[in-house]
Every structure is written in C-alpha cells, then in structure tokens.
Amino acid sequence: MKRNVLPGLPLSLGVTLFYVGLIVVLPLAALVFKAASLGPQDYWAIISSPRAVASYRVTALSALAATVFNLFFGLALAWVLTRYRFPGWRFVDALVDLPFALPTAVAGIALTALFANNGWFGSLLAPLGIKVAYTPIGIMIAMCFTSLPFIVRTVQPVLEDLDPALEEAAQSLGGSDWAIFRKVILPLLTPALLAGLSLSFARSLGEFGAIIFIAGNKPMETEITALLVFIRLEEYDYQAAAAIASVLLITAFAMLALTNLLQARALRYTIRN
Amino acid sequence: MQQAKSKKPPRVGDSPAVRRTLITVVLLFGALLVLAPLIVIGAQAFSEGVKVFAAAIAHPDTLHAILLTVVTALIAVPLNTAFGVAAAWSITKFDFPGRRFLLVVIEIPFSISPIVAGVAYLFVYGLQGLFGPLLGAYDIKILFALPGIILASMFVTAPFVARELIPLMQAQGRDLEEAATSLGASGWRTFFSVTLPNIRWAMLYGIILCNARVMGEFGAVSVVSGNIRGQTNTLPLHIELLYHDYQTTGAFAAASILTLIALVTIVAKVALERRGAGRRSRRPALVAPVSKIAEKTS
Amino acid sequence: MKIRLDNVVKTFDTFRAVHGVSLDIESGELVALLGPSGSGKTTILRMVAGLEYSDGGTIYFGEKNATNIPVRDRGVGFVFQHYALFPHMTIGENIAFGMKVSKVRRSPDAIAKRVRDLLRLVKLEGLEDRFPAQISGGQRQRVALARALAVDPKVLLLDEPFGALDANVRRDLRRWLREIHAELGITTLFVTHDQEEALDLADRVVILNEGRIVQQGTPNEVCRAPNSAFVMRFLGDTNTLSTTVRAGKALLPAGEIDAPGCADGPADVYVRPNDLDWALDGAGIPASVRQVLDRPGNRRVIAATDQGDALEFDVAPETEVRAGDRGMVRIRRARVFPAG
Numbered sequence: 001m002k003r004n005v006l007p008g009l010p011l012s013l014g015v016t017l018f019y020v021g022l023i024v025v026l027p028l029a030a031l032v033f034k035a036a037s038l039g040p041q042d043y044w045a046i047i048s049s050p051r052a053v054a055s056y057r058v059t060a061l062s063a064l065a066a067t068v069f070n071l072f073f074g075l076a077l078a079w080v081l082t083r084y085r086f087p088g089w090r091f092v093d094a095l096v097d098l099p100f101a102l103p104t105a106v107a108g109i110a111l112t113a114l115f116a117n118n119g120w121f122g123s124l125l126a127p128l129g130i131k132v133a134y135t136p137i138g139i140m141i142a143m144c145f146t147s148l149p150f151i152v153r154t155v156q157p158v159l160e161d162l163d164p165a166l167e168e169a170a171q172s173l174g175g176s177d178w179a180i181f182r183k184v185i186l187p188l189l190t191p192a193l194l195a196g197l198s199l200s201f202a203r204s205l206g207e208f209g210a211i212i213f214i215a216g217n218k219p220m221e222t223e224i225t226a227l228l229v230f231i232r233l234e235e236y237d238y239q240a241a242a243a244i245a246s247v248l249l250i251t252a253f254a255m256l257a258l259t260n261l262l263q264a265r266a267l268r269y270t271i272r273n
Numbered sequence: 274m275q276q277a278k279s280k281k282p283p284r285v286g287d288s289p290a291v292r293r294t295l296i297t298v299v300l301l302f303g304a305l306l307v308l309a310p311l312i313v314i315g316a317q318a319f320s321e322g323v324k325v326f327a328a329a330i331a332h333p334d335t336l337h338a339i340l341l342t343v344v345t346a347l348i349a350v351p352l353n354t355a356f357g358v359a360a361a362w363s364i365t366k367f368d369f370p371g372r373r374f375l376l377v378v379i380e381i382p383f384s385i386s387p388i389v390a391g392v393a394y395l396f397v398y399g400l401q402g403l404f405g406p407l408l409g410a411y412d413i414k415i416l417f418a419l420p421g422i423i424l425a426s427m428f429v430t431a432p433f434v435a436r437e438l439i440p441l442m443q444a445q446g447r448d449l450e451e452a453a454t455s456l457g458a459s460g461w462r463t464f465f466s467v468t469l470p471n472i473r474w475a476m477l478y479g480i481i482l483c484n485a486r487v488m489g490e491f492g493a494v495s496v497v498s499g500n501i502r503g504q505t506n507t508l509p510l511h512i513e514l515l516y517h518d519y520q521t522t523g524a525f526a527a528a529s530i531l532t533l534i535a536l537v538t539i540v541a542k543v544a545l546e547r548r549g550a551g552r553r554s555r556r557p558a559l560v561a562p563v564s565k566i567a568e569k570t571s
Numbered sequence: 572m573k574i575r576l577d578n579v580v581k582t583f584d585t586f587r588a589v590h591g592v593s594l595d596i597e598s599g600e601l602v603a604l605l606g607p608s609g610s611g612k613t614t615i616l617r618m619v620a621g622l623e624y625s626d627g628g629t630i631y632f633g634e635k636n637a638t639n640i641p642v643r644d645r646g647v648g649f650v651f652q653h654y655a656l657f658p659h660m661t662i663g664e665n666i667a668f669g670m671k672v673s674k675v676r677r678s679p680d681a682i683a684k685r686v687r688d689l690l691r692l693v694k695l696e697g698l699e700d701r702f703p704a705q706i707s708g709g710q711r712q713r714v715a716l717a718r719a720l721a722v723d724p725k726v727l728l729l730d731e732p733f734g735a736l737d738a739n740v741r742r743d744l745r746r747w748l749r750e751i752h753a754e755l756g757i758t759t760l761f762v763t764h765d766q767e768e769a770l771d772l773a774d775r776v777v778i779l780n781e782g783r784i785v786q787q788g789t790p791n792e793v794c795r796a797p798n799s800a801f802v803m804r805f806l807g808d809t810n811t812l813s814t815t816v817r818a819g820k821a822l823l824p825a826g827e828i829d830a831p832g833c834a835d836g837p838a839d840v841y842v843r844p845n846d847l848d849w850a851l852d853g854a855g856i857p858a859s860v861r862q863v864l865d866r867p868g869n870r871r872v873i874a875a876t877d878q879g880d881a882l883e884f885d886v887a888p889e890t891e892v893r894a895g896d897r898g899m900v901r902i903r904r905a906r907v908f909p910a911g
Contacts, residue, residue, distance in 0.1 A: 102311075104489065177285045
C-alpha cells in the first residue's frame with residue numbers, strides 16, 4: 001500500500017461518513033429496528049397475511065414480466081442505437097432517458113390517460129377485450145416505462161467499446177451472424193446485461209409513483225407492496241408498515257448481493273492469475 | 274449523402290432484413306411506450322385551451338408547490354454535491370480499509386423503494402421514531418415540513434453526484450494532485466485549480482440528474498410531507514392531489530412544467546455528454562463490479 | 572494456394588490508402604509486406620482477408636476471383652495485431668471456435684483431438700483451460716495462430732504478428748513461426764514495419780510506401796540492390812552526403828563514385844555505417860570526431876566532414892578514438908540516388 005501524500009482525508013472522509021450515516025444508514029437502521037421490535041410471531045403474521053402475500057405476487061410477477069420485456073427491448077434498442085445510423089437516431093437516443101428524467105407521478109398520469117378505457121390506446125384495446133388500466137397489465141406497463149433506460153444504458157457503452165477485431169476474428173473463422181452474436185457478442189454483454197437486469201428489476205419492485213395511478217389499487221388484485229406500506233401508514237399501523245417495508249428492504253439487499261455474485265461469476269475470465 | 278464512397282464488408286447484423294426489422298420494431302415500441310406519454314401530457318394540459326392552462330398554472334396552490342419544489346432543490350442539490358465531491362475525493366485519492374464497503378453503501382438508495390425510504394425517515398423523526406420524543410419536546414418539526422422533504426430527497430439522490438465523479442477520478446488517478454502538492458499547493462488550492470477543472474462537466478452532469486430527481490421525487494416525499502395543500506405539497510404531490518380531485522387539466526398543466534424540466538434535463542445531458550461527461554467517456558460504475566473499482570488504485 | 576492481386580485500389584473517405592497494387596504470391600511462399608505506418612500494408616492484408624472490400628482491381632485465390640467473397644467464406648486464417656482472442660473463452664474453446672461454427676460438421680471428439688494437436692504444435696499443452704487474460708503475450712500470440720490454423724485455411728494472414736511483444740520473445744517467435752511455416756507449407760502473408768523482422772522471416776519482401784509497392788524481391792535482392800533512396804533508408808541506418816552527378820559519376824571530396832543510371836544533377840550518396848572505414852591518415856574524406864558511443868560488439872563513431880555532413884560508422888572495440896580526433900573516412904561501398 002502507498003503512503004498517502006495528499007491532504008484532505010480527515011475532512012472528506014468525515015463529511016462522507018457523516019452524510020452517509022445521517023442520510024442513508026440511520027433511517028434504514030431505524031426501520032430495521034422498528035421492524036425487529038415486533039416479535040417474530042407478530043412479524044411473520046403481518047408479512048405473511050394474505051393481502052401482503054397477494055401484493056408480493058402481483059409486484060414480483062409484474063416486475064418480472066417488465067424486466068423480461070425490457071431485456072429484449074432494451075437489448076434491441078441498445079443494439080440499434082450503437083450499430084445502425086438512421087434519420088433521427090440522435091433523437092431516439094436522447095429519448096431513452098425520458099423515463100429517468102420524467103417524474104414518476106407525471107409518467108403515472110400520462111400512462112393512465114393513454115391506457116384508460118377512453119384513452120388513445122385504451123379505446124383501441126377495449127373492443128379487443130384487453131383492459132390495461134386498473135389491471136396487472138397496467139402495472140407492468142408502468143414498470144416497463146420507468147425501468148426501460150437501465151438495460152439500454154448499461155449495455156450500450158459495452159457494445160460501443162466492443163473490439164471490432166473480435167467480430168472480425170469470428171467472421172474469419174467462418175461464424176454466421178447468429179453464431180457470432182450468440183457465442184461472442186452476447187457472452188461479452190452478459191455482465192452488463194446482468195447489471196441492467198438487476199437494476200431494472202429492483203426499480204420495478206420498488207416503483208410507486210408511476211404505478212398507483214394506473215393500477216386501480218384493488219386489494220388482493222392490483223395492490224403493489226409499496227402501496228400496501230403506504231396504506232398501513234395512513235391507517236397509523238406503523239408496525240405493519242415497518243414490517244412490510246422491511247420485506248422490500250431485504251429483497252433489495254438480496255438483489256444487490258445476488259447481482260454482485262452473478263457479475264463476479266460472469267467476469268471471472270478477466271481475473272489474472 | 275447516404276451513399277458511402279466505398280463499400281464495407283457487412284458486420285454482424287448488417288443484413289438489410291435484420292437491420293430494417295430491428296429498427297422498425299424498436300421505433301414502434303419506442304413511440305408507443307415513450308413518445309406517446311410525452312405527447313399525451315401536452316395534449317391533456319392544453320385540452321381546454323391556453324386560458325385554462327394558464328389559470329391552472331397561476332393558481333396559488335400550484336405556485337406554492339412550484340416554490341416549494343424549487344426551494345427543496347436549492348437546498349438538497351448543493352448539499353448532495355458537496356457530499357458527492359467529498360466521497361469521490363476520499364474514495365479515489367486515498368486507500369483506507371472499508372473503501373469497497375463505502376462504495377456499496379453509497380449506491381444503496383439506488384436500489385431501495387422510495388416508499389421504504391420515506392417510511393424509514395418516519396421512524397427516525399416521527400412521533401414514534403427514534404428522535405420523535407426529543408424533537409417534540411423542543412417543538413422542532415422535521416416531518417410533514419420542509420426539512421423532512423429535503424431529507425427524503427437527499428436520501429433518494431445521494432448517489433447521483435458521487436457515482437459520476439468516482440469512476441472519472443479513479444481513471445484520472447492521483448498523479449496531478451500529487452504533483453500539485455509536491456509543488457507546495459495547499460489541499461484546497463489543489464482541489465480548485467487541479468482537480469475541479471477536470472471533473473467540472475461530470476459534476477455538472479451529476480448535479481443535473483440529481484436536480485431532476487429531487488424535483489420529481491414522489492414516493493419518499495409523499496410519505497414524509499403530509500400532503501398539506503398550500504404548505505407541504507411539492508409539485509409532484511400537487512399533481513396527485515389535483516388528479517384525484519378530478520381536475521385533470523390542472524394536473525396535466527402542473528405535469529407539463531415537470532415535463533419541461535425533464536426535457537431541459539435531457540438536452541443538458543446530451544450537451545454535457547458531448548463534452549465528455551457521463552456514459553460516453555466511461556462505463557457506468559455499476560457495469561464494472563464495485564470490487565474492480567476498488568482494486569484499480571490499490 | 573496462389574494469390575494474385577491485380578491493380579487493387581482502396582480509398583477511405585477522401586484518403587487513398589492503396590493505389591493500384593499488383594502482387595503475386597506463390598503457393599507456399601512466406602511474404603512480408605513491409606512499410607512505414609500509413610503505407611497501406613495493413614489495408615492490403617485486410618483486403619486479401621475480405622475484412623475490407625477493394626474499390627477497384629481484382630483479388631484471385633488460385634484461378635478464382637475472390638474479390639467479392641465475404642471473409643467467412645474466403646478460407647483465410649487471420650492473426651490480428653492484438654490477437655483478438657475471445658476473452659470469455661478458454662484457450663481450448665478459442666481454438667475450437669472455428670470448428671464449432673463451421674458448416675462442416677465435426678464430432679466433438681474430432682474437435683478435441685484437433686485442439687490437442689494444435690496446442691502441441693504451438694507448444695501450449697496444458698494451458699487449454701486458462702483464459703486469455705491468464706497467459707503471457709507471447710502465449711496469446713501462439714493461441715491466435717493455433718486458432719487461425721484450426722480451420723485449415725488456404726492462406727495465413729498475420730497483421731504485425733510480433734508488434735506487441737518484447738524484443739526477446741519476438742526473436743524466439745520469429746524463428747518458431749519460420750519452423751511452423753516450413754512444417755505446414757501454407758501460403759503466408761504478414762505485415763510488419765520492422766525491416767529486421769521482414770528480412771529474417773520472409774522468402775520475399777514487398778516494400779510499400781504511400782500505398783504503392785516500391786520494391787519487391789528476396790531479402791538478398793532488396794538489401795543488395797535497393798532501387799530508391801526510400802528503400803535504402805527504410806532498410807537500415809544510412810549516412811547521406813549531398814553531391815552532384817556528372818556523366819554517371821558522383822563527385823565527392825574523396826574522389827568519384829560510380830552512379831550508374833543516375834541522371835546528371837544534384838544527388839545524394841548513401842553509405843551504410845558498415846561501409847565506412849576510419850583511418851588517421853591516407854585517402855578519404857577529412858572528418859573530426861564529435862562523439863563515441865560504446866556498444867557490446869563495436870564502437871559507434873559520430874563524426875562530421877569539413878563540409879558539415881554528419882557521418883556515423885563503427886570501429887573495432889579496441890580502436891582508440893575520442894571526441895576531437897581528426898582522421899580520414901573512406902567509403903568502401905555506396906549508392907547514389909538523385910536528390911529529392
């Protein structure tokens with residue numbers, strides 16, 4: 001290890017730790033503390049109540065569906081934006097960030113306006129018997145929207161930096177386009193894809209603003225976990241809110257750990273002896 | 274113009290059929306999923322004419338919500354920037370045990386539901402929270418008031434500036450700063466005249482994204498604000514209120530302001546990316562596992 | 572496989588990289604494309620591979636016009652400058668890749684056997700389960716070669732094969748490549764900017780400058796009879812003395828030098844450092860020593876003529892010479908080209 005010659009460690013580290021401690025760690029610790037103050041039995045009763053379980057199911061399934069959609073769409077979008085030039089590609093590239101930049105409440109009312117039965121898309125889909133707003137499909141669409149940029153923006157730079165010689169080498173060895181994509185390009189994108197997938201899934205699990213407008217929020221059917229936490233708060237049932245919020249928190253941490261593990265595995269070939 | 278002077282051998286996926294299919298599919302879905310919501314906001318906001326739109330914006334409650342949103346951003350964003358710079362400086366310019374762990378902790382708010390963040394703040398500053406009784410005794414209001422809104426906003430945006438600066442400063446190494454100090458410059462002098470010029474665009478990039486998120490934050494703020502109309506309603510909360518009051522035009526009028534901010538943010542982002550900030554100049558921090566970033570300088 | 576390039580042209584945007592190059596490569600021949608950077612040598616190699624398409628002219632593989640055959644069907648083995656090994660595949664998987672994606676079906680056993688044989692050929696037995704990041708540069712180079720050879724290419728193409736390696740490794744690999752070529756007898760074309768590498772390795776050297784072939788021939792031919800000042804300078808250290816040519820003779824203070832075929836007028840005399848002798852007196856060009864550099868095999872003397880031309884030459888290690896000494900420099904051999 002190198003000796004530190006630069007000044008400012010105590011100040012910068014002090015500020016960092018204070019901020020992280022006060023803003024991030026303290027509240028999360030308080031939440032865990034509150035949830036832990038419930039006995040194991042009470043805790044389990046709350047988090048395994050039918051309404052809570054139904055909310056986990058609709059949240060997780062919608063998030064899964066949205067993430068799978070974004071895996072394909074995001075990958076295709078990243079590919080098109082990196083590999084092809086067409087009129088307006090710059091505009092499309094910039095627009096990818098809209099879901100990041102647009103406040104979720106705004107996205108929520110906009111999507112609801114589109115997909116409500118009298119909306120632009122809803123009125124087209126209604127005769128086909130497809131209801132989007134106030135159904136789990138609506139939840140999924142809101143999740144697709146808010147988590148769209150994650151996969152595009154993690155895959156795109158890796159795709160841009162991919163050494164063209166690798167593709168040329170694979171071509172000179174006789175590989176078809178599909179074989180090269182599957183065996184060379186896709187594996188090299190995998191770590192980025194995993195990162196994007198996990199960010200996208202985590203965001204969908206925790207999304208609130210964009211969903212509550214379009215979801216209908218019917219208990220047991222279209223009520224997401226984040227909303228259930230909110231409802232318990234409004235009922236002044238703070239312990240239940242803490243318990244259910246802690247489920248979301250634990251899930252987020254588990255996702256983070258899993259992603260790091262998967263990424264490390266996917267990147268093991270880069271480790272020198 | 275489009276006609277290339279010399280033909281290039283096709284790369285993977287360059288066959289016209291693949292190319293056309295992919296572009297069509299992507300543009301179609303992009304238009305339906307991203308462009309349509311943008312257009313519908315404008316259409317709804319002006320659906321009853323410019324006058325109604327202007328009246329909705331000029332309503333005192335809306336103006337107050339705008340003011341509150343701006344004040345929140347004016348306080349939360351600079352604090353967050355200072356934190357981001359301090360974190361990046363300590364993590365990239367020094368080796369200390371627990372650096373990796375600190376990187377992970379800084380990124381935590383990114384993967385946590387804003388509702389969870391809001392609830393967590395309740396258990397610190399709320400009546401039944403850790404400091405609730407103490408704050409109550411001195412009659413200090415944090416929750417359901419401006420400080421709570423600011424704190425919750427700071428939580429959800431904590432990683433924004435830091436995650437732009439850390440990979441960049443990591444890549445730039447310590448040589449310049451070491452040279453400056455060896456020539457006798459003080460720490461502050463070194464930072465302002467050597468480090469800052471190299472990171473200003475990345476910093477601005479982080480600030481802009483941070484600002485957009487602060488102004489648009491809904492979940493966390495809705496838990497801690499108490500939704501008191503004309504008092505603790507930020508713009509996104511105000512939109513919800515109007516929407517649920519069936520004042521659709523008013524809701525979309527307010528939404529159009531936030532949409533405009535979002536569009537300005539995107540334009541600024543593109544402009545900064547041309548100056549080398551953001552993803553164009555480096556991979557996002559999250560693509561390289563945290564462990565790699567920590568390894569590089571040790 | 573015999574390869575023939577007929578008046579091949581390549582333009583990038585507005586920059587013409589290759590101006591009508593014609594070249595024949597005999598079956599089994601080992602040919603070097605030698606030139607400074609920007610001379611178009613890599614572009615020519617990539618056009619032979621099918622990694623670039625020419626804008627004019629024809630490339631024949633044997634009797635067949637291969638100009639428009641895409642790289643994947645051309646049957647060439649290409650070794651990239653930085654190897655382009657697939658980082659996520661082991662050494663074994665890298666070598667097997669071409670056989671696995673080939674239209675020719677091979678049994679897994681046949682592929683595994685071929686991988687083992689190739690690993691033996693490139694002397695990397697036991698490394699098949701390593702990843703490219705875990706082996707040395709020289710080893711990567713050999714994996715790249717094994718991978719290219721695995722698909723039984725008709726032609727082997729190497730782009731700056733030793734460019735990224737240390738001097739020692741480079742010399743070893745050079746000898747080894749020569750052996751492999753002798754063993755397999757495959758038509759081989761490689762690109763280099765290092766004249767020593769080209770001369771050591773190739774049966775024939777093609778020297779390029781600014782997108783044109785300047786000279787081609789065996790190492791002996793190009794060394795002994797360089798046809799231009801460019802080739803003379805590019806192949807090794809030279810001393811240059813400006814002079815005038817009259818009636819086939821270049822006039823120097825030390826006398827006349829034959830300049831066959833050189834038109835009358837201003838000209839330059841080119842002399843290799845080895846072709847200069849140093850003496851304290853006698854005939855020659857009077858010069859004074861500026862600096863002496865000691866090297867393992869000899870002493871390099873840097874001197875200046877009374878006209879101000881700098882001269883470099885080598886003397887035996889035991890020669891007593893130091894800065895400030897005056898003496899005579901005699902030219903044993905020289906070539907004269909018009910000044911330009």
